[in-house]
Amino acid sequence: MMAALAIFNVFVLVYFAVLNSFYLVLSVIAFRRLRIYVRALKSLDIDDLVSSSGGLPMSLLVPAYNEAATIVDSVRSLLTLRYANYEVIVINDGSTDATLVRLVAAFDLRRIERVATSNVVTQEVRHVYQSRHHPNLLVVDKVNGGKADALNAGLNHSRGVIVGAMDADTLLEPDALARVARPFLEDTSTIAVGGIVRIANGCRIEAGSVEDIRLPTRALPRFQVLEYLRAFLASRVAWDALGATLIISGAFGAFRRSTVEAVGGFDTRSVAEDMELVVRLHRYCRDRGIPYKITFIPDPVAWTEAPETLRQLARQRNRWQRGLAQVIFRHRGMIGRPRYGLPGTVALPYFVVFELLGPVVELLGWAAFILAVALGVVSPTHIVLFLALAVFLGSAFSVAAVVLEELSFRRYRRFSDLALLLGVALVESFGYRQLTTFWRLRGLISAMRKDVAWGEMERTGFRGATS
Amino acid sequence: MTGLLAVVGALVAINVAFAVVVIMLRIRSNVRARRFGRIEARWEPVIIGYIGGDDEVPPVPEKEVRHVLEIAGRFARRLRGPDRERVQKFSAPLVGALLDGLTERSPEKRSAAIELLGVLALEQHGDRIVPILDDPVPRVSLVAARALSNPGYPQYTAAVLERMHRYSTWSSSLMSSMLAEAGAGARADLRRYLGDETRPVFGRVVVAGSLRLLSDPESATIAADALDSNDPDLVLSCLRLIDVVGSQTHANAVRPLLDHSAFFVRAETVTVLSHVGAPSDVPAIARMIHDDSPWVAIRCARALLTLGQRHMLQDLAAGVGLAADSAREVLHGEELR
Numbered sequence: 001m002m003a004a005l006a007i008f009n010v011f012v013l014v015y016f017a018v019l020n021s022f023y024l025v026l027s028v029i030a031f032r033r034l035r036i037y038v039r040a041l042k043s044l045d046i047d048d049l050v051s052s053s054g055g056l057p058m059s060l061l062v063p064a065y066n067e068a069a070t071i072v073d074s075v076r077s078l079l080t081l082r083y084a085n086y087e088v089i090v091i092n093d094g095s096t097d098a099t100l101v102r103l104v105a106a107f108d109l110r111r112i113e114r115v116a117t118s119n120v121v122t123q124e125v126r127h128v129y130q131s132r133h134h135p136n137l138l139v140v141d142k143v144n145g146g147k148a149d150a151l152n153a154g155l156n157h158s159r160g161v162i163v164g165a166m167d168a169d170t171l172l173e174p175d176a177l178a179r180v181a182r183p184f185l186e187d188t189s190t191i192a193v194g195g196i197v198r199i200a201n202g203c204r205i206e207a208g209s210v211e212d213i214r215l216p217t218r219a220l221p222r223f224q225v226l227e228y229l230r231a232f233l234a235s236r237v238a239w240d241a242l243g244a245t246l247i248i249s250g251a252f253g254a255f256r257r258s259t260v261e262a263v264g265g266f267d268t269r270s271v272a273e274d275m276e277l278v279v280r281l282h283r284y285c286r287d288r289g290i291p292y293k294i295t296f297i298p299d300p301v302a303w304t305e306a307p308e309t310l311r312q313l314a315r316q317r318n319r320w321q322r323g324l325a326q327v328i329f330r331h332r333g334m335i336g337r338p339r340y341g342l343p344g345t346v347a348l349p350y351f352v353v354f355e356l357l358g359p360v361v362e363l364l365g366w367a368a369f370i371l372a373v374a375l376g377v378v379s380p381t382h383i384v385l386f387l388a389l390a391v392f393l394g395s396a397f398s399v400a401a402v403v404l405e406e407l408s409f410r411r412y413r414r415f416s417d418l419a420l421l422l423g424v425a426l427v428e429s430f431g432y433r434q435l436t437t438f439w440r441l442r443g444l445i446s447a448m449r450k451d452v453a454w455g456e457m458e459r460t461g462f463r464g465a466t467s
Numbered sequence: 468m469t470g471l472l473a474v475v476g477a478l479v480a481i482n483v484a485f486a487v488v489v490i491m492l493r494i495r496s497n498v499r500a501r502r503f504g505r506i507e508a509r510w511e512p513v514i515i516g517y518i519g520g521d522d523e524v525p526p527v528p529e530k531e532v533r534h535v536l537e538i539a540g541r542f543a544r545r546l547r548g549p550d551r552e553r554v555q556k557f558s559a560p561l562v563g564a565l566l567d568g569l570t571e572r573s574p575e576k577r578s579a580a581i582e583l584l585g586v587l588a589l590e591q592h593g594d595r596i597v598p599i600l601d602d603p604v605p606r607v608s609l610v611a612a613r614a615l616s617n618p619g620y621p622q623y624t625a626a627v628l629e630r631m632h633r634y635s636t637w638s639s640s641l642m643s644s645m646l647a648e649a650g651a652g653a654r655a656d657l658r659r660y661l662g663d664e665t666r667p668v669f670g671r672v673v674v675a676g677s678l679r680l681l682s683d684p685e686s687a688t689i690a691a692d693a694l695d696s697n698d699p700d701l702v703l704s705c706l707r708l709i710d711v712v713g714s715q716t717h718a719n720a721v722r723p724l725l726d727h728s729a730f731f732v733r734a735e736t737v738t739v740l741s742h743v744g745a746p747s748d749v750p751a752i753a754r755m756i757h758d759d760s761p762w763v764a765i766r767c768a769r770a771l772l773t774l775g776q777r778h779m780l781q782d783l784a785a786g787v788g789l790a791a792d793s794a795r796e797v798l799h800g801e802e803l804r
Contacts, residue, residue: 392481
């Protein structure tokens, strides 16, 4: 028993040593990449790009299910984006609240005939509406089928060369479309681009636009701010530098329409339709020898409302983990196969070993540690040192993410917010991390039970958002 | 035990070091922002005054030259004609400071210097930018091409066209727009390039797009000659050019493309025929509305409306299927307009 415990503890130690080495390498790669990227941005005149007649037509797909609280502000904000040629397609996915009614009233919608230009199978589309005042605003009203189904209906009715996919509760910065379109202009083999998602809780928002960027006042969204910085500025920037981007957030991403159409659109069976599509695009292009680029860039910004209660957050993390499990299971044939390049040989194995199975190892590690303490195998000094190791290792990567933010975009202008972020980095290891690990483990178990429910998030509305 | 303690100690040190770096970076960026703000507050009114005709310019301290040029560049990018020329004249004594930037090791710094020189001093230093078209970094080369395509400097178009093969991964529509910026003076070079079959197809696609943006009537016949190309992108680009500047004399070259294998070529052909074709093209267009591609069907419906075939569309709209849907979309759109 004692020997088994000791062996397991060594395994856990090795596991975390490898995991943290990975994080370290990713952070270093992200640091180099971000420095170059920010310098390159300075030589780019974004206004020139916005006004250029060479911009690609874009269709922004906005699936909405029971979003009555926020939909009008969100759409109003989308109609003020600085981009020469774009249409906004809101897909009302069988909402049971006043989402459609509010849209009709706010934007003076009228029914139109619109030919579907692709034929991805979806739930029945009831009607298509167009705004009298904003001809580039369309609303597709359809029978409920889930987010992926709504996106597919939007895809069918879109006319842009590029389709942007976003959440209805997301606010885009005015130049977000111009920025996300840039990689498509710079390289015609680009088929998908992801932008950064930031947390809007705590920010002052007026007329669907983020006017004053502040940290949330509640602890839970604050932790998530830090998580998002780590995930986007460290992890995704680094994976992009390696050419192995596997995730483009469903909150905001852009895709070459023809390629999404060729792969059959978004997968309606997946609860992580964003990641699933990206992995499927990799697979499709590599199977056919099509040169392609899937990229993440950190300057197009989407602001989203983060869960503020433990229940909402638990549901979200559960869904993310279930989605990850589904994607990995569905595309398990890519894992470790050289024909799928770095996405197949490095990124996917990383996601299996550290993201999918991480919660299992971590919680078993904690259990073994507690058992070892109970059996008196480790001394009190060891206990303190191991806990300190876990805390400071975790916080080091979080503070590193704050360094990356400070080196690049410096969105949190107040010194007090910056100090608070550093403090959050230190305290998140006490409870928050363990909680998210637990929810992820539950998500993994749900995935094994083949649970496909999405879970709802109650929207409070962005107007006067403070948390 | 000691090893573990050392690791924890090292981690604490790393945490503290990172936190100090964050704070130092914040202090540095605040100091820089304040300094730039002060320079901006001092020099913006001077530049605005200069644009308005006030020739009195105080001497620019050497350490502020780069910042002042950046402010001037911001104005120049948003202005055209005599106002832009005034900003360029204001910058003329200062732009020498940017020349060192052209040989910087960092491609991003080279790009920034080229971009600023292009907007502020193409007249003086355009010839210094031309060799940078051959920069080993493709992105820097493109920034140089953009700089050389600023309005009013068609003399550099030929040099950019010679390097079109370097930009083949870029979007052709963005490149077309860039080359068209140079203005009407570039038309002759662009026309020659389009007609030259030895040139890369990508370049010809781009050039056809530029000539369309410049509405160059003399290029219509060259475009019509290029319609027998095997490359559908070139055919599409030439069709769009003919749509804008062509006439009935080019319709004969266009008609056979109704049977092209690429749906986007068929769709464009329908549109072009509705503009440069004859009434005798109506039956062919009416036949095409039954094409498998919705893009072609919608274009046909629009073309039929353009050609005054409302009744035909109404008959079609009464039916079912793609042709009927397309007819209804176009008729409905027309009613709501």
